[in-house]
Amino acid sequence: MELDTKDRLSGMIESFLFLVGDEGLTVKQLTVLTERSEAEVNVSIDWLRLSYEQRTESGITLKLFGGAYRLVTKAEFADDIKRLLENPSPKSMTQASLEVLAIIAYRQPVTRVEIDDLRGVKSEGPISTLIAKGLIMEKGRSEGSGRAILYGTTDLFLDRFGLESLQELPPLQQEEDNVAGDTDLFMTKFQEAFAMDDN
């Protein structure tokens, strides 16, 4: 019996995703591979994802991390899966690296000097660690003098931190942002007055 075309597309996508494993596939790649439109692919992906989530007897689900769809095990089985591992190593990052990464993620593209200023401490070490881990990369040079390197996050960062895209970053506290802005304004006035005093 001929399969329904929609079912066939879902099955096709599932088989591709099964084979590519952690490489994952972007919607764009899936449209090329399935020879279908982006809209059709998106519908099938949504349908697949929903059916995985509904099927409690399935240990696998479909996730979008860093722009690529992947078949992954469901979180609820994480502890069971860890029984396969002798020494499950939580790939812990240092607090310094996490802080630098947070600043880069939210303020990218950003220079090292800006990061140093924000943290009140030098950040060269964490930056090179993050580059080596493939989580951040150079995103060009700043316009200002010295043409400092601008840093931004990579797709691997999105994957490792379980984010679909940068828009998915949890928002920073906005209220306090405003307060900080206000005090900045006060400070500028204050400094202007100070400068006047000097003259």
Add this chain to the structure above:
Amino acid sequence: MSYKVKLEAFEGPLDLLLHLINRLEIDIYDIPMAELTAQYIEHLHAMRVLQLDELSEYLVLAATLIEIKSKMLLPVHEGEDFDDELDFEMEEDPRDELVARLIEYRKYKEAAISLKESADERSDHFTKSPENLTEFGEMVPSGIEESLNIFDLIGAFQKMLDRNRLKAPLTASITKMEVSIGEKMDEIMAILERGGGKCDFHSLFDKGDTPGLVVTFLSLLELMKRRDIIVMQQGNFDGLTVAFRREDE
């Protein structure tokens, strides 16, 4: 030295300051400068163990704290006689800039915590390396031409490292391989059997780690004690020969 461990947990002067503010339960918008400065400098004294370049960053903030503290000690109406407008501006709190920096830093410090949480959530989802289909034919490259740079290379390298980690045997327990003296004695007797009743002393020590060599040596001593073997030397500095001890000897 118990101090050292505790203090190195700070990610710089702002982190230390935030820690003090939390510990002293200070309102960040109304910092008692005298108390905070005293506490901060007290911590700096305990931090002499730090490297000079790290310490310098802490000292810059200490200077700032003292500057703010001294500004706050100045009577605010001092400028009254000279310039009314300036007087108004001077009433601005000298702590504002510091507070703004602290709040900005705290924002990212908290964002770092939530980032770590999402990384932990992500790590609950396991996946597998791509299937190797080369036995069925050549794989089509990803299908989309992309321009690659050094950072793609780093990313690929990092992935490769992770995969190799996964490729390692799922359970790898490192156990000491222990050979008992009894087993070693049997082994030595078997070697002698094969060598027609004798063998070179040194050949028994060709392989094995230190404990293994010690066991071999002890086994030889035990065999000699039991009068099963004999160790002979032709002349001074000649090689030793191990042989079965003949019954008639």
